Amino acid sequence: MSNPATDVSAHEVTPPGDFEIKDYLRLDLMPHFMCPGCGHGIALRALLWAIHELGIEKDNLAIVSGIGCSGRVGAYIDASTFHFTHGRPLAMATGLKLARPDLTVIVISGDGDCLAIGGNHLIHACRRNLDITCLMLNNEVYGMTGGQVSPTTSESMLTTTTTTGNIEPAFDACKLAEAAGAGLVGREVTLQVPTLKNLIRDGITHQGFSFLEVISDCTEIYGRKNDLGESPEMILKQKSDLRPESFGNTADRPFRPNKLETGVLARSDRPEYGVAYRAHAARAKTRGGGK
Amino acid sequence: MSGNFEHLHGNHACALAAVAAGCRFFAGYPITPSSEIAERMSKELPKVDGTFIQMEDEMGSLAAVIGASLGGVKAMTATSGPGFSLKQENLGYASLAEVPCVIVNVSRGGPSTGMPTRPAQSDIMQSRWGSHGDHPVIVITPDSVAEIYNETIRAFDLSEKFRVPVVLMFDQVIGHLQETVEVSDARKLKTIERKWAKGDKDGFEPYAATKDAVPPMARPGDGKRAHTTGLTHAESGFPTQDTEIVARNMNRLLSKLEINKKEIEKYECVETGDAEYLIVTIGISARAARRAVKTLRRKGVKAGLFRPITLWPFPEEAFRQAAAGAKAVLVPEMNAGQLVLEIERLGSDDCHVAGLNKIDGEPIVPAEIVAKLEELAR
């Protein structure tokens, strides 16, 4: 983080220890496909850092993603990676995790993939509470298709399908996930990588469904369209979204209508679905399978 | 009678056969007239340490099945017309990413919600071309409860062997029919499992061309750490739009069933040897045709029945042989004319092809076939 514009003084700098991102990447696929300044790469780094710290073997790691920019992130991870259909990665991961409880299953989705076309799968994944960690990279836009409005686009923002400003209210995905029963719900911004890494650790270690919203930035399309500046400025705006009262009159003026609550927002210890299913099935088996 | 005979409902026979074939994962969504398959699977799978899940929708059901199969477990889903439409998206994925899975379509009247409790055979073309893009798919159409049992097992075998989604399609009448079936002893049954990738990760290509055009499959945990995608991909499994690589890989994918068609094709010929009037049909219409052939033979009309058991790929050569001496071919089907298009395509110029169609939700009865064929014979 050599850019002087990136003021990290408020945060403790966590040394990466023996974490080397290259150990977890498919280097032969580089250069990667993301635009310069895209926040998804930061989220990827935080995820791999968390995986490293947790000592998860790459051979036992399964990454499932859907369609969109977020869907392409998984392919760079040196693990068993599944790039699935639009909106369905959580449903696919449900089958994978139930069939293979030995695997660590992580879903990387986006705001369109997870909340629009895949919204039904999200609420039911939360309800079931199967041990999957879902990272929803929220950049507030359909980037890959050229910048159309998404379910999380903030009000009044410009997109290619809201050229006079968005009037649809945005989803609060975390509230949705909590209400639907997710075992752990959290939100973090890409500005704070170690904190994001720790949140992802919490998500992966939680026995149950973890829904993690990562506030990412789409500089090239969303940022440009809305004059939000280059990547560092966009990422800095995350600070003003966290503490809007402190940034009332500056260029960092928040564009999100509500203050972003970050960290672990909800946690419940209700039974993990896979364990519950297997226990229930074992009981049914001894009883002879019911009527 | 030797063996273990059970009085089974068609849909239950399908569920029991799936378990016997080694299916250990089922994901489904309730839909008439296929729900009995899900219900039975929910009871049977726990007995064999398998997993049943009722998903939130039809897309999710096939998605979960594909997830389980990519995890290395034989998996199945079941649905009917409206759900089959919704499943086309992930069926295409399974086809391109070459994920073994079995999709049951207990067909009912359509289009749209149609007639949920009435039989139809109007998904014939959808079962072949329902998903976008050129894609390999095997479709099997049993005509009795015993055949549902045996063909469900074969569906798993074919799906595993050729890494292709297999659609098992039978109409509501057959699905809800009860007949006596000889069931297999699962312990003695020889079933096929997909070829697993062996050797080192270095140099491993998940979609490398092999002689049978079916690449061995990686499984999470085996150290291969492969990538699977619905994007057109190279042998490496990673997406590409390089025209040469795309053409090579798509040609390999599309040649898979053609190369192995001898093993995939299955059909039945009834009195076709000297048949002057050939009936071609599937499912409950084929049962009607069986009786019609007997009646017509008694009346001195040389009738025969050619019944594709593997509907797609259509057993072309076998049909041509059966139709060689025929003056006319009649295609009775419970739709407005679908299978007849394939028969017109395959029939010789001097052979008259006629359809017999019924779209009112009632099965075609033997007398209707007899009457139509007598009309053709006049």
Add this chain to the structure above:
Amino acid sequence: MELTEVRFAGSGGQGLILCARILFRALSLEGKTAARSQGYEPTSRGGFCFSDVVAGDDELDYPLATALDFLLAMDQVGVAPSRSLLKKGALVVADQRLTPQPPTGNVELYRTPLTDQAIALGNIRVANIIGLGLMCGLGGICGKESLAKAIEGETPRNFLDLNLEALEAGFAAVGELEAA
């Protein structure tokens, strides 16, 4: 091949499919090859519902009924869709109360108070089994012992005695009807 074709018709929820299952099993026990089909409306209760049993000595080419030898009509809604399938001289048993206009002409018709008999036995739901017993007794479709054995296999244990009693009542009603 001589086939026996039997239909149980009425309104959804009357136990018509159960009746057909019992008959299917009983005929199988007697060495027949049987097929049972069913049709219903998209309602769980009410609406036209039927279940047919076709049985013969050899493999069945066509498993559906084309010419009914027997019809048990438990409700008026079962009559109209079944009428055209009735063979000349077919035996028809119709519930007196719920089937006010049974098929007539060219059939051997027995109108009996099946529902009332079931109520007398203590449960209206066994009207179907009484009808099954009566129709089998009148038509000689299959033996009482086979039916009793089939009932054991097809019905819940806590209803077994009641169902067997209903079967007996059905067979017993044969004598009364023939005497009448």
